[in-house]
Amino acid sequence: MPLLIVALGVLLLLIFIMKFKLNTFVSLVIVSFIVALALGMPMGEVVESIENGLGGTLGHIGLIFGMGAMLGRLIADSGGANRIAITLIDKFGEKRIQWAVLFASFIVGIALFLEVAIVLLVPIIFSIAKELKISIVKLGLPMVxxxxxxxxxxxxxxxxxxxxxxYGANIGLVLIYGIIVAIPTVIIAGILYPKLAQKIVPTAFTREGSESFGVQKTFKLEETPGFGISLFTALFPVILMALGAIVDMIQPALGISDNLFMNVIRFIGNSSTAMTLSLLLAIYTMGIRRNIPVKKLMDSCSSAINALGMLLLIIGGGGALKQVLIDGGVGDYVADIFAGSMMSPVFFAWMIAAILRICLGSGTVATLTTAGLVIPSLAGIPDVNLELVTLATGAGSAIASHVNDAGFWMVKESLGMSLKEAFGTYTVLSTIVAVSGLVCTLLLDIII
Incomplete structure (x- = not known):
């Protein structure tokens, strides 16, 4: 019965969003109320559960998101991201242009959210495709x-x-393991698959892209920050969080006791501290150092936060639904079903996230809802690697992007593809990312 209620809740969420065009956050909150009552939660506890889920989810990550969004916007508005992309493309040369786009997009993508990265990079590859007289889809697939x-x-x-x-995972370790998983994944999905896709949907590779995406903000290269400082600024949070994670790994192994140096490294490697320091660095390198008024820099930061508002609410709504599933006993019910099962918690998290992603469209909502179902099942499993469960959840949330995903339409329109071509390229590509991510995560689970 609990699983049937969850299934009906997911169906109702789809109807609200797709049929009635309700805002995703509003839909999540309404469904959270309905599911909570259907699960038999006492009325006096329903609101508290929803508030705890929303507040608990946003409490820890609000600072990271806010600083991350402002960091990405400063790098983009200063032309730093443009400099990184153009320089790498020049260095790799025409023959390895897809590798250049993949590498540049990966670096820029670390600092920028998915939609922002696509909007920023499409004009760059649009102009390169035109200059080299090749299809924008050939460059667009490695980019996305x-x-x-x-x-x-x-x-x-x-x-x-x-x-x-x-999950209570170490964000620094998630970052390190995530890079290890992402590298082979992007090569398989971004370099190897497009060669096959060219045979499956050849018409897609005749597309020239949408002109409307080719007229975004342009920069004269000499007016942008240098390549080295742009790259360092974009990767600075990665460097700091990786340092913190490395200290957490080697300290117990080497038997080093806590001291001032270790505490300082752990402090600056904390995700919240790392993002704050990275933003301060970006304000200097992308702005003050180049004599850009602080007011203009703060305008960029404000616009980044304004764009982030609804995303934060949607994430909070996903957290509310997650908490309802836990407090309503669904997570425990699922844990009981799989009690004694030999299924890997990594594969279980991936499977749940993949199902929810296909149903809901939003990868972020799918990951948070997955957490509500998976967390209780982790309690009885000794030595479970929470960082790898996190990555498996992320991998599952990438699967089969289709018509209920805003990112699908963004890719389709920006690259000028038909619906059939988008299914044959981006939907399959996103599935390869999900499956390859799972395989690499399972391999890491064996090694670590």
Whole structure:
């Protein structure tokens, strides 16, 4: 019965969003109330459960998201992201242009949210495709692969950051393991699959893209920050969080006791501290150092936060639904079903996230709802690697992007593809990211 209620809740969520065009956050809150009552929760506890879920989810990650969004916007508005992309493309050369786009998009994608990365990078590859007289889809697929992989696996992106917090995983380790998983995944999905896709949907590779996406903000290269400082600024949070994670790994192994140096490294490697320091660095390198008024820099930061508002509410709504599933006993029910099962918790988390992603469209909502079903089942499993469960959840949340996913329409329209072509390229590509991510995570689970 609890699983039937969840299934009906998911169906109702789909109807609200797709049929009645209700806002996703509003739909999540309404469904949370309905599911809570249907599960038999006392009326006096329903509101408290929803509030706890929303507040608990946003409490830890709000600072990371806010700082991350402002960092990405400063790098983009200063032309730093443009400099990184153009320089790498020049260095790789025409013959390896897809590798150049993949590499540039991966670096830029670490700092920028999925939709922002696509909007920023499409004009760049649009102009390159025109100059080299090749289809924009040939360059667009490596670009969206890198953006999707960073979105699914790497903090400070919403899904992995939020679900790492819910599972109690170390965000620094999630970042390190996520990069290890993402590298082979983007090569398979972004370089190898497009060669096959060219045979499956050849018409897609005749497309020239949408002109409307080719007229975004342009920069004169000499007016942008240098390549080295742009790259360092974009990767600075990665460096700090990786340092913190490395200290957490080697300290027990080497038997080093806590001291001032270790505490300082752990402090600056904390995700919230790392994002704050990275933003301060970006304000200097992308702005003050280049004599850009602080007011203009703060305008960029404000616009980033304004754009983030609804995303934060949607994440909070997903957290509310997650908490209702836990407090309503659904998580315990699922845990009982799989008690004694030999199924890997990594595969279980991936499977649940994949099913919810296909149904709901939003990868972020799917990851948070998955947490509500998976967390109780982890309690009885000794030595479970929470970082890998986080990555598996992220991988599952990337699967089969289709018509209920805003990212699907963004890719389709920006690359000028028909619906059939988008299914044959991006939907399959996102599934490869999900499956490859799972396989790499399972391999890591054996090794670690």
């Amino acid at each position: 692969t890198a953006a999707l992989a960073t979105h699914a696996f790497l903090p400070p992106h919403p899904g992995p950051t939020a679900v790492a917090s819910e």
